[in-house]
Amino acid sequence: MNEDRKERLKQLQEQQKQKLFETRINDEKQRILREIPCFDQHYQFADKEEIIKLKTFLKNLPALTSTYIDFSQLIQYEVKSFDDIDTHFHVWICFLCGSLELFELYPYGDIQNFINDFENWECICSYFILVFENFKDFIFIDDEKKIIQSQNIKMRKI
DSSP states (O other): OOHHHHHHHHHHHHHHHHHHHHHHHHHHHHHHHHHHHTTTEEEEEOOOOHHHHHHHHHTTSSSSSSSOOOOOGGOOOESSSSSGGGGOOEEEEEEEETTTGGGOOOOOEEHEEEEHHHHHHTTTOSSSSEHHHSSSSSEEETOOOOOEOOSSSSSOOO
């Protein structure tokens, strides 16, 4: 009987922990909605299937640190400014620093809107990977606005 109570208590604690985590995710989502003007018009959050694809993609990138990719193992080139980026694509915005809950959110939208709203996005996070729809190409942006674009395959225009 005592073992049953311990097991039940353990289950209740796990449920409470999950509810708290979900509440914090919702708080981060609300912060994004507050910080990004017209978020609902220009962006949407990834669904569960897309989140799995994005996490798999990010997990498979070679990393030097949690916020910096080992570019020596990838075909890529540095971009001088946002003006040099082809803006005819949609991307998932992946945060590379911040709270654990922030790592569960993947906004999706037109790259031009991201560029236009970049100052607001910087208030949320200072390191980003913008993942293209093909789940192969990406743009990395660090806290010094250094921009590195991958060149795995030719990107498809929308």
